[in-house]
Amino acid sequence: MPYQLVGIAVFLPLAGFLLNGLLGSKIKSERVIGIVGSATVGISFVIACAMFVALLGSPADERSHTVEYFRWIAAGNLSASFSYQIDQLSIVMMLIVTGVGFLIHVYSIGYMHGDPGFWRFFAYLNLFIFAMLNLIMADNFLLLFLGWEGVGLCSYLLIGFWYERKFDKGTTGDAAKKAFIVNRIGDFGFLVGMFLIFETFGTLTFKDVFTQASALSVGDTTVMWITLALFLGATGKSAQIPLFVWLPDAMAGPTPVSALIHAATMVTAGVYMVARCAVLYALAPTTMIVVAVVGVLTALLAASIGLVQNDIKKVLAYSTVSQLGYMFLGLGVGAFAAGIFHVLTHAFFKALLFLGSGAVIHALHEEQDIQKMGGLKKYMPITYWTFFLAMLAIAGIFPFSGFFSKDEILWKTFSSGQYVLWAMGLFGAALTAFYMARLTTLTFEGTERFDHHHVHPHEAPKTMSIPLIILAVLSVFGGFVGVPHSLGGNNAIEHWLDPVFEKANSKLLLTPHGEGAVEYLLMILSVGVGLGGIWLARTWYLTKREVPDSLAAHYRGAYNLLLQKYKVDELYEAVVVTPLHKTSELFLWKIFDVRIIDGIVNGVPKAIAWFSSIGRKLQTGIAQSYVFVFVLGVVIILGWLAAG
């Protein structure tokens, strides 16, 4: 049975971290460091594949296995172990994390070549894989939380990787700190959720919690609070309103990090967590609405910001926030499998887009402004074509992978009766197609706007281009695991995940609205808006450049609002950060602590000194003599007691 190997798969990247982290600066050879870093993840991927094959060969009701290693924290009724659960959901996530993770490790060998922190980079990356595997394989909330905060730490370390550099208006350190703290706000919610779960169910183990929960009735108030608290955690990790603000800044990290952590894997942890707790969410219709609304609003907000950004990675970052919003929309309308399906396809095409952008940035000597790019397609054809295919995938063009997953989400939204949310989602899809086509066009096509004297763009080396090609294949064909029945498929991934979501689905009692013909109509509509968005962007930015410029000039207020990201950062700064800082410093510390509390403490002896000014000769001011008098007093009292 390969399931026993899960521990090796999880801990091997930790070994890689320790090896490169402790000895990396001595090893020096990039080759050795790169191979250690990639191989540990590669082996984990192989083990994941073996387990997947074994699951495929088992009957559907025997596809969940738990392997326990050792007890972690135990006190009173609480007992949480390093214990891993291999089932249909976790294996999908594991294949994504180790598979895409491996490709990005290989890519990084080329991308990070020559960086003095090469060994450190690979150490952190391996630590990330370790934490992420704990997050998705854990069989209890507490171990999930270990991974949850662990990936946050790696994100922090990697965003601040180039800790001497400037970024935006601050430094990479600012961006790293912001990511950690915003995530901590979410984690606070997660903690409270865990407390409530433990108080309600007396355990933190998934199986026991979910079994007990499925006996509860829909609309249970406690479950509503549990799910809301956990969802706060998800909004932090998966960058949703109101905690999305850290992700765009996370682009301060090296591009492979953006691809792996801030696009393909870590940021989908919130989606995974909600899907894992599907039973609980299904019991809380109020929370489901919240999840769906937050998801679709985030999708629209981020997509609209993405329309006007000029930093290649910023556009992709907002695009990620937006796509994560779609995943939550799916979860919120009860389409858990569709949400996970979109995690899968998004991992392919978004990792590809980021890695492609990395190749471009590399070729242009760290230039990230798309206004200073253009015409790169003839210099780097592999990068261009793979990027172009990924663009079609994210825009939801048939039959690329994104089409199937996004369409599934939109269809499930529609068929659950949420027509308004569906319309908003469709509008977001049009925006997505537009900003992605704008990005692709401005980067690779049209006139060459970079400085020819200093920059000679070139195709990426093999360690970088091969991962691009593999991801491109996956972005094109990856959607075929979820071809809907209406298109003659059997929706394999939904079928595969069905046993995991069975209990949840039985609570939801979804009654599909709309007939078969409607489904086709909606498909055509969503491909239509995708094609329309692409066409519009290509027309405007290739031939009619004056149109978007004049629009921007005409609606200057709206344009600036988008360009400045709705000023959310500024709002938080003014409403939360500054008041907190000022209150702490000017009131709590300098007045309350120093003047009032310490004033009283120091005032008491002063008052005593004043009152006893007559007997001041006794006050020598030497502590030892006080002690002497004091001990004398004790002896007298004791003597009196002894005598009595």
Next chain:
Amino acid sequence: MNESLILSAILFIPLVGAVAVALVREEAATLIKTLGIVFSTAAFALSVWLFLAFDGANPDMQFVEKYDWIPSLNISYHVGIDGMALLLVVLTTFLTPISLLASWDSIERKLKGFVVSMLVLEVGTLGVFMALDLFLFYVFWEAMLIPMYFIIGTWGGQERIYAAVKFFLYTMFGSLLMLVAILWLGYYASTQPGGAFTTNLLALYKIAPAIPLDIQKWMFLAFALSFCIKVPLFPFHTWLPDAHVQAPTAGSVILAGVLLKMGTYGLVRFCLPLFPYATFEYMPYIAALAVVGIVYGALVSIVQPDLKKLVAYSSVSHLGFVVLGIFALNVEGLQGGIIQMINHGLSTGALFLLVGMIYDRRHTRMIADFGGLARVVPVYAAFFMIIMLSSVGLPGLNGFVGEFLILLGAFKSQLLASHWYAIVGATGVIFAAVYLLWSYQRVFFGKVENPANQALKDLNLREWVVLVPVVVLVVWIGLYPSTFMEKTEASTKQLVQMLYDARRGVHFGAAQHAVSSPAEVR
């Protein structure tokens, strides 16, 4: 090894060491330092043996020794340990040689006096954790003030006298009331049928809970005030930043690492089991102060310009967690509180060590004087990062285990009967990230702007030796806390059981205290 004498051996080895050091010439600096480390390490080695020999399944006092001292008053030299005391004894003997080694080069005058003070301080603190006689406890409790007073007042910074006197008088003020309470307890025992004056803790455990509530409340307050000042619980904390900032590194390490734990230890050892009914009365107030301390300490930490003061205020926050866990009065909270005492000793102790190392090099602790150190002293930066993360409560490192159990215990505590203690307390987790990450960023990230930082030397071998053991324990407790928590589980359960029995009025014929029985005996 004669098991029956092991506690006395651990207790008096540092004292013998102090005498030995006192006999050495002042000029023989290396010998003085070596002797100090050898004797304190010997005490540590014995306490490791003690740790291994300790039976975690036995909830009662172990390795008990009892000799008459003042027979007419039933006062005896009476020592023994349970799981909590065991961990604190090991922590004390662990941190003392480490802090002596850490100050190898930093004490420039009156070296002999310094080492003697450190060793005597160790005796005092060990005695506090071992004493099973209230009078003996009190003697150690007061005795330990004197070496600490000298450590701050002699080898401290600019304002050392002010800080030392404040520390001394403030804590002494608290303990005076405790002394009165101790004497009253002994007297009370003598008023019982067939009773006599006694300060035997184990005997008083059986007598004291039956004290009428109105008197019990005064007794409780007299003890608790003394302990809360020592912890220090908000708002009794203002002596702490002064003492820490002025104390030399070794003093800060022991002060934060061990001395503060005497307060939380006292609450668990005396207040809860001696005065359970008063505990029930006061628990919401103390828990509320603990929560205020968690948030307040963290907020004030955020804005500190001095690294050492920042760590000092963070102690107020962390000790607030410990007190909250204790007053959850359930197994999760108490176990969390106890392990958090150890965790705080390790991580805050290590933070003071780290601040001391950079102070030795730069003679400043102001955050603004640094920046970009990660490039200059990468190993130091890595150690600082690990310890910082431990202090932030990152899962996988020690701090998380304690904080999680404390908050979980407080959340589900049916006696506290409100979720808000834990929810508000949990915001401390966010603020901890703010003050630590922000200061880390300002010290280590960015470019080196200050030329004085260009040529800083990274850690030397001695400093590695100082830090590595701490980091090992930080990871060990983070990943496998059972090694340590198993030792305290039985005694914690027994205490919780006793409290719930008291709550239900099972013992002591205290039917007037009985309230509707909560089913939370776990």
